[in-house]
Amino acid sequence: MAELSVLGTDEVPIHTDADVVRVRQLVRAAAVAAKLSLVDQTKIVTAASELARNTLIYGGGGQAVVETVNDGRRRGIRALFRDEGPGIADVDLALTDGYTTGGGLGLGLSGARRLCDEFELDSAVGAGTCIQVTKWTR
Amino acid sequence: MAQSAAASQVLVKTGDEMSLDTELSRLLQILQVHEEDLLSRWTEAVSRQLRGRAVQLEVRRELTEIWNALRAGVAMGTTDAQSPAFDELRSLLAELSRTRARHGFSPRETAIGVLALKDSAQNVLDPAGDGSGLAELYREFLALGRLVDELEMFTFETFAEARERVIADQAEQLLELATPVVKLWDGIVALPLVGTLDSARTQVVMESLLQTLVDTGSAHAIIDITGVPAVDTQVAQHLLKTVVAARLMGAECIVSGIRPQIAQTMVALGIEFGDIATKATLADALALALSQTGTDIVRRAPRRRPRDS
Numbered sequence: 001m002a003e004l005s006v007l008g009t010d011e012v013p014i015h016t017d018a019d020v021v022r023v024r025q026l027v028r029a030a031a032v033a034a035k036l037s038l039v040d041q042t043k044i045v046t047a048a049s050e051l052a053r054n055t056l057i058y059g060g061g062g063q064a065v066v067e068t069v070n071d072g073r074r075r076g077i078r079a080l081f082r083d084e085g086p087g088i089a090d091v092d093l094a095l096t097d098g099y100t101t102g103g104g105l106g107l108g109l110s111g112a113r114r115l116c117d118e119f120e121l122d123s124a125v126g127a128g129t130c131i132q133v134t135k136w137t138r
Numbered sequence: 139m140a141q142s143a144a145a146s147q148v149l150v151k152t153g154d155e156m157s158l159d160t161e162l163s164r165l166l167q168i169l170q171v172h173e174e175d176l177l178s179r180w181t182e183a184v185s186r187q188l189r190g191r192a193v194q195l196e197v198r199r200e201l202t203e204i205w206n207a208l209r210a211g212v213a214m215g216t217t218d219a220q221s222p223a224f225d226e227l228r229s230l231l232a233e234l235s236r237t238r239a240r241h242g243f244s245p246r247e248t249a250i251g252v253l254a255l256k257d258s259a260q261n262v263l264d265p266a267g268d269g270s271g272l273a274e275l276y277r278e279f280l281a282l283g284r285l286v287d288e289l290e291m292f293t294f295e296t297f298a299e300a301r302e303r304v305i306a307d308q309a310e311q312l313l314e315l316a317t318p319v320v321k322l323w324d325g326i327v328a329l330p331l332v333g334t335l336d337s338a339r340t341q342v343v344m345e346s347l348l349q350t351l352v353d354t355g356s357a358h359a360i361i362d363i364t365g366v367p368a369v370d371t372q373v374a375q376h377l378l379k380t381v382v383a384a385r386l387m388g389a390e391c392i393v394s395g396i397r398p399q400i401a402q403t404m405v406a407l408g409i410e411f412g413d414i415a416t417k418a419t420l421a422d423a424l425a426l427a428l429s430q431t432g433t434d435i436v437r438r439a440p441r442r443r444p445r446d447s
Contacts, residue, residue, distance in 0.1 A: 017336050024368065042368060042399040043406060049370040050407075097408055105371045111407035 050108035059083025084128035165278035183254035219288030239300035332365030340376035364395030394423035
């Protein structure tokens with residue numbers, strides 16, 4: 001696989017609802033600049049919205065890193081969400097549709113995985129959670 | 139600098155406040171002699187910071203008022219910025235910083251108003267700039283500096299308060315603005331949603347929709363999400379709750395404005411709206427609601443007077 005180059009990086013702390021909105025706007029702007037299709041823009045923005053809110057609600061706040069990347073053939077948007085919250089005890093269970101420990105629909109995490117091309121979840125109980133998603137242009 | 143900070147600490151510790159009062163009032167008397175020069179320099183410094191965003195004449199008038207209020211306060215024998223002697227000065231500064239805040243000036247542009255007095259006074263008394271003119275006035279300047287710092291703090295607090303009020307007002311206005319419930323037809327109301335649908339807004343939206351349903355006696359509501367850029371699980375959940383609440387009141391809801399990209403995203407997310415009617419456009423939703431209420435809209439035949447429906 002070709003070398004991955006990062007074309008632009010933005011970092012946003014996530015501590016309030018307003019920060020979730022900011023992440024969403026940032027991802028949308030990056031997705032438009034990377035010339036993702038309207039459907040793909042909406043998908044990555046929605047996924048980022050879910051993950052940012054998870055970072056806020058379940059992770060107790062953290063940060064988002066939004067990058068425009070190029071793997072040599074195509075451009076993409078890569079978003080990383082990091083928190084130092086309680087972590088996810090059972091990742092498979094958390095990724096099950098309809099499972100929630102909050103009051104939500106239980107579709108955010110599993111849905112975000114379906115909305116993106118690549119999805120990496122790294123979590124340790126007591127140490128926090130780090131999720132990275134990527135959406136490529138077609 | 140370090141020396142003067144240390145000196146001021148010693149002064150505080152030894153309770154030497156009283157003598158500073160007389161020294162400040164002496165300094166102001168000296169400055170009063172050079173009033174014209176001082177005000178010119180002061181105005182110049184402030185105007186430079188504001189970069190033409192305020193009329194120089196206006197700035198000079200403001201500063202003259204501040205200067206006079208400052209002298210009046212000191213004449214009452216105190217350097218305590220919180221004392222009643224400075225009531226007038228504080229209200230002048232409060233007014234100034236509120237105006238600045240409302241007109242979108244930066245904290246620096248607001249702070250310079252009082253702060254520039256120190257530099258201007260120094261320049262007036264020490265035109266050579268080598269400190270020779272100030273050698274005898276060390277304690278006097280210490281007193282002035284302390285008072286100006288206090289006033290500065292006060293200005294900044296007022297500025298921050300005013301800014302926060304502006305933000306709070308705007309947030310409130312937005313909440314109200316963004317949730318108009320409009321009557322489309324007899325028995326049909328529409329709620330065009332624009333922007334982000336968070337918990338606070340959903341509450342307002344739901345309240346105003348349910349209230350309008352009662353007020354207008356409508357049995358049909360159309361929630362249009364054309365202006366909602368992304369429908370995530372939280373937005374969907376809020377929508378579902380609103381629809382269920384309306385149903386409990388006997389009203390049927392239609393969700394419209396579901397564009398292709400939103401539809402695909404919702405499918406990928408796994409959101410299901412169940413038996414809630416959804417439409418791509420507000421027009422389609424209105425047509426559905428009309429047919430549900432048994433209303434037919436007939437295109438008028440050419441060249442014949444139509445009967446008004």
